[in-house]
Amino acid sequence: MPGTLRFVLGDQLSRGISSLRGLDPAADTVLLAEVAAETEYVPHHPKKIALILAAMRHFSAALRADGVRVDHVRLDDPGNSGSFRGELLRAVERHRPDRVVVTFPGEWRVWTDMKGWEAAAGVPVEIRDDDRFFCPPRRFRAWAAGRRQLRMEFFYREMRRETGLLLTPDGEPEGGAWNYDTDNRKPLPRGLEPPPRFDVRPDALTAEVLALVRARFAERFGELEPFRFAVTAAGAEAAFEHFVRHALRHFGDYQDAMAAGQDTLFHAVISPYLNIGLLDPRAVCRRVEAEYRAGRVPLNAAEGFIRQILGWREYVRGLYWLRMPDYAETNALGAVRDLPPFFWTGETPMTCLREVIGQTRREAYAHHIQRLMVTGNFALLAGLAPRQVEEWYLAVYADAFDWVELPNVHGMVLHADGGVMASKPYAASGKYIDRMSDYCGRCRFDVRRTTGADACPLNFLYWTFLMDQRERLQGNPRMAMIYRTLDRMAPATRDAVRADAARFLAGLGSASGPPSDPPSDPPSAAASPVQPSLLEKDA
Structure with missing residues (x-):
């Protein structure tokens, strides 16, 4: 009996992604595809390629361990077409699904291609919202309508009101101000040592990816090793927890500071995990808010962190989908x-x-x-x-x-x-x-x-x-x-x-x-x- 082909892209590695909702392990197939076009449209850093490919392979392994049928096309597989559309068409031919389900993509060039998948594949293609974000594009469009200026600060305040993050019981901002940016600009004082960066040792599956990337992209700008990134949701959660425990309390004061030989200082280095789906932005914001309410971190640290995710991250995505492609x-x-x-x-x-x-x-x-x-x-x-x-x-x-x-x-x-x-x-x-x-x-x-x-x-x-x-x-x-x-x-x-x-x-x-x-x-x-x-x- 035909089932649903669920196509998960490399920046959608969340078990709660909308394309996987309603998954029937007995009938459905999950497709992941490592394609050359995504490694070549700009000369991506080898570490970036390795992060995404390793995370994809670990995501596939976790799905299979849960009894899900996975069709994972590897970059070096014979017959790999090199494109999302090509791999979708090949997968439709292999599995003969009655429909395809995908989640709205993160880039305009993929979106313009995705809109033609249904006609090319000859089966219905359902494009679902990417609700990992707080603010869908249509919500941002409603906020922007009629405004002469699209300033992040006012969007951020509205998101704070909608989510309740860092608000008092009567709906006012904690501390009496919405934004503590002026308290985020201290230079690093002598003698204050940042915590060591949270590193993850590559396992055998990641080692396979590193060998592939080393062979195919050795001439790219960037050093592949040491490879420090987490490639699973559990690893990303551990990296975030390390930040919360050891760096967050100083993040507010020194998030704008720079120092030679100090690559991360008091930063979380979680944006890659948020952007490929290994971390949930709602969960990390709530976790940081809880640290403030428990008295373990100052307000300028909690607000400064939440502003980066609830404010800037959501704002730039909204602006992108509002103004592209002319922007x-x-x-x-x-x-x-x-x-x-x-x-x-x-x-x-x-x-x-x-x-x-x-x-x-x-x-x-x-x-x-x-x-x-x-x-x-x-x-x-x-x-x-x-x-x-x-x-x-x-x-x-x-x-x-x-x-x-x-x-x-x-x-x-x-x-x-x-x-x-x-x-x-x-x-x-x-x-x-x-x-x-x-x-x-x-x-x-x-x-x-x-x-x-x-x-x-x-x-x-x-x-x-x-x-x-x-x-x-x-x-x-x-x-x-x-x-x-x-x-x-x-x-x-x-x-x-x-x-x-x-x-x-x-x-x-x-x-x-x-x-x-x-x-x-x-x-x-x-x-x-x-x-x-x-x-x-x-x-």
């Missing part, structure tokens, strides 16, 4: 410079960039301030082309999927959306890096100097950026004070700043991809027409 094509600041080679090699005398890119190469991880205010700030000030920067971020970080990476980089990092996400560009001179890290004390450039051969490049790039973008930015009330400072700068100094910036930028060179493995152009999001009725119906 990806905007370039409000007219940035066109090619990505410099050092983004792939890490070979730069600027210590801040060398540290963050080096860490990214080793771990496929950097925390949000390293991404925003080091690599991102440089990309903004140097006028790097948004598409190239976005492809780099999507490739090198283990937690990067288009729905979360694109709005963060396009809108928050590069201000390429013209202010849809952020009210002003997150531009900063070297002084910010010096205040929040120990990078500058280890650098050959002098963060106190604005011009000259020894000046920190971020300083003259910052002032040149403000001069170049004056017509676009000077009317912004949040920029008024800094433009008054610029106007007090002596004309000779402004000329020297421009000359130093021009000389520096001319020497950057260009590299749109890693020299050994250049990325192919991904499918253009703009190539697919907007179909809001389908998105509204299925998401």
Whole structure:
């Protein structure tokens, strides 16, 4: 008797995923497919590929142990078609299901392909909501309707009210304020040692994946080993519990801090697990709230953590599905410079960039301030082309999927959306890096100097950026004070700043991809027409 084919994608590894609800082990088959197209549309970090493939294989093993029929197509299986659609069609031919059930995907390019699966397969394809998120796209669309500005802060407050997280019995925010961001910006003090990172030793199944990735992707940017990630829900839960017990109490104070040789500090490093389904965002938010209510962590730690998940994570996903595909094509600041080679090699005398890119190469991880205010700030000030920067971020970080990476980089990092996400560009001179890290004390450039051969490049790039973008930015009330400072700068100094910036930028060179493995152009999001009725119906 025909059953249902339930297609689970590699970022949907949750037992409670909507596509598995109503599963009949006696009749249904669960399909997982490791496909070449998903490893190649950008040159993903080997650790990222290994994380997803190992997690998929462990998920399959757990399903089989529970008596579920699983059809798992491995990357190196003979006959692998290399695409989701191809593997769906092959599976339909093998199993002859009466229908296919899938969960709404996380990326626009997959969604545009998924909408054609029913016609291609010749059987009904049911696309269910991905209700692992707090806010479905249609709910975000309702919130955004009629608003002149789509600020995360106001969305976050609404999510707090809907979920009740960190609210008093009368519905007010704990502590009297919604947001304790100003209490999250302390530099790391001397003598405070972060806890060791939670590491998981690869088992035999993961070792098989590492061997495959080592053989097929050895030339990619990034070091495969040591491989530290959890690849099961139990491992991800243990990693999160380690954070709660040993790091959460300091997370609120030092979440923006950076230090050479300290890859994780007091961060949880759970975003890869949340984004592929090994952790439940509702559960982790409730767990952190419980720590605050038990008096074990301060409010700024609990609120700062919950804001990242309930606020930013949900907000960027909502914005992505609201504005795509046109969102990806905007370039409000007219940035066109090619990505410099050092983004792939890490070979730069600027210590801040060398540290963050080096860490990214080793771990496929950097925390949000390293991404925003080091690599991102440089990309903004140097006028790097948004598409190239976005492809780099999507490739090198283990937690990067288009729905979360694109709005963060396009809108928050590069201000390429013209202010849809952020009210002003997150531009900063070297002084910010010096205040929040120990990078500058280890650098050959002098963060106190604005011009000259020894000046920190971020300083003259910052002032040149403000001069170049004056017509676009000077009317912004949040920029008024800094433009008054610029106007007090002596004309000779402004000329020297421009000359130093021009000389520096001319020497950057260009590299749109890693020299050994250049990325192919991904499918253009703009190539697919907007179909809001389908998105509204299925998401």
